[in-house]
Amino acid sequence: MRIAVPAETSAHETRVAATPETVKKFIALGCQCVVQQGAGESADFADAAYVEAGATLAASFAEVCLDADLLLKVSPLSRDELGSVASGTVVASLFAPYSNPLLASYAEAGLTCFCLEMIPRISRAQNMDVLSSQANIAGYKSVLLALEHYKSFMPMLMTAAGTVQPAKVLVMGAGVAGLQAIATARRLGALVEAFDVRAAAKEQVHSLGAKFVEVPVDADGEDAGGYAKEMSDAYKQKQAELIAKHATAADIVITTALIPGRPAPVLITEETVSKMKAGSVIVDMAAEAGGNCPLTEKDAVWIKDGVTLVGISNIAALMATDASQLFARNVLNFISPMLSAEQDGLSINMDDEVIAASLICRAGEFLKPQLLGNRE
């Protein structure tokens, strides 16, 4: 079984899908690993470390893919890359399944694709959950990004020159990223408040020492899969009023609200931004899905009415080393149960719910037509 690890080429991507640690483990499981030269460079994994782990090096994307049985990637294959991947290759990668215009092309190219975003959030698959591992990193880094643009202290300080008040941080969306943002801001001494449509988030927010801002309506916003669902107009109206009140009092707002497969809900309106304090900062972690604030510009930082709007979309890639370490371990945990001593290649058991949920195409057949139907 030959595993290929290419260098990522998409903009803002610094991560790598296998590290020397996971390469070593794949080799111990009987695989061969070929790594493209420089694949780990931006995450600080040197070619020599991969070689020491037992990998061989390839000079180009085309070369690393040559005779590969399994390609491990972070970002979805681009059209150019697709031309170098032979029919029959298995690819495990992020595929941006709700927005990627090339999704059908992967099946047409005869690939078998595991979409890592679609691994179900069940206990058994927690160690394979790339969404969680990367959201955790992004949540942490979002607070540091906010601080880069915020011109005051986070904690309360008593100094000889007088008292400095603690920063007020408002986090919208208390999922994996939001909870980590809350914890990080609390560690830095901020006063933190948080919103979420899911009632279950309240206890988690409280356990981190933050205040939960509750929208007073009956309906819970959690669907059967644990994700948020689209809320009623009555809820949105009440939520908008509360958000406007709390955002205008905040120094830093971190928004993480996402609904899978849909544009991100608008939580901070242009009017709310115009009423926020000069010097305050919004980090919009939903920038990739259109943003929780309509003023967010994807992959840009700009200032509107004295408020800095940070729209960096791939925040986890700003911490490339740990993001790659965790991503690569998730991939190893996902792939290794499919390796068997008796047979070369992967054993793909469709009775396994983790495999059935994440396999989007198999040997040319597209298995999730609902994803193609969602295209705008």
Ligand code: NAD
């Ligand atoms: P996500 O990235 O899809 O969304 C981020 C947060 O935004 C969620 O908490 C969501 O409820 C919230 N949100 C959506 N619309 C909102 C709105 N209008 N206003 C305020 N908040 C809004 O979420 P996620 O971090 O991927 O987590 C989704 C769920 O999956 C959570 O229940 C989480 O606990 C659960 N989860 C389970 C596992 C597991 O069991 N293995 C692992 C990770 C996450």
